[in-house]
Amino acid sequence: MQFSSLPKSNSSAGLLGVCAWLLLIAPQIGWAAGTTAGTTISSSATLAYRLGVVAQPNITSTATFLVDEKVNLTVAGGVTTSVASGSTAQATAFTVTNNTNSALDFSLAVTSAIAGDNFDPAACSAFVESGATAGYQAAQDIATYIDELPADATRTVYVVCDIPAALVNGNNGLVGLTATAHGNFNAAGYVAAAGALGGVITQTAGADTANVDILFADVAGTEDIARDAKHSARNTYSVALPSLTITKTIASVLDPKGTAVLMPGAVMTYQIAAVLSGGGTITNLVITDPLPANTTYVPGSISVNGAAKTDAADADNAQFAANTVSVSLGNVAAPANVVITFRATIN
């Protein structure tokens, strides 16, 4: 029978709407991604009865249906990464979480021409953390899409961009990452394809089917709309020149009596803390500290970040010469902390 021959009433129009889309607003309760798409849920009612005093065979009736696929993902950003103007291949980290009740693949796209910032990061690419070494490693983190991300699993994705030259301190550049769910369609809905990015996922349109239906349940991101099998977020590159703070303290005192009184013969442990903040790199950093008057250096007492160093001007980066402790740190990328200690005796 054609639908057009049915009586056209308000109620039938309403029911059409039900079939097409209104199931989307069925009550949702959280179990993370939940039961895997394609699972058969089966409910059996078994009825026992008697006729007179004679027990009769049980009668069972079963209702079954398939769990449908709810495609949902979360891209999390909101991170500010300090960079130096003119620097290249600067990584900023996002995470992508698969909230679908099935494993899926995710393609990655970067947006850098975003209004409301001071500059556009250039030559951007997105790479997936391999898991071998934490942090962005250009040699290891080379995958450009997320392959087979299980339900409820999260991966780190690095967006890597070049920062234009001639920017000033405090300039910000926004960068957006959009992840799109992909999969190969089979009886269980869309599932992840191993070793290759799966196809584009399409939502089941119009009437419901008895097979696994596909519903998009993602919310809008910074670069995408709701229910499009995509999600997105933004990070900020912030231009910050490196700044160096040096603090010198007497970390401890040991006098000849075994107490901590500053008296002749007492040994003081000096600590120099160098804190490099902001972004970029300080080149050829050397920290020197002439010994105060009336003190005598304790030979062989220099250590840098807990590692002992010799006093000679040799391969290690510390020396004691001309009554001065000096440590050559070379090129240091911000942010960084360096702690130098040495000892001196009060004359």
Place this chain on the structure above:
Amino acid sequence: MRILNLLLTSALLALLGCIPLSAHAAEGAIKVTSIAQVEVEVVGKDGKKTLKRTPPEKAVPGTEVIYTTTFENTINKAAENISINNPIPNDSEYKAGSAFGKNCEILFSADGGKTFGHAEELKIKNADGKERVALPKEYTHIQWNYKTKLAPGKSGEVGFRAAIK
């Protein structure tokens, strides 16, 4: 009338392109039919919101499903001691207070159907061996005991709600 309405509704849904209810009517002296449905909010032309039941064809995790079993005496003799037993479906969590059934004593099990009792009688042992009252989401089975005879031609309806985990 209730069954008639149900059948008419399902027929209408089928005509409208929805899939017919996934149900198997078991034959015998008593015809037993179990169906699964979901409830959706429909906004009418007047802006009023009403709840409609439809087949659970877009059933994603978190969806609350209504399971209904109807039973009808199809012979000319009264059926006695009718008892219906329904395990909570797999990957589902019973919704507290949702079991219904006119003229029925409703009992639950939290031990896989070994023992049945009223909600407050169901006990579960914690890992430390201490007993506590079972939570509705821990129920494993529901049992409806029909309190009277079911006369020829008469029917009854029982059911419950459970959310897809």
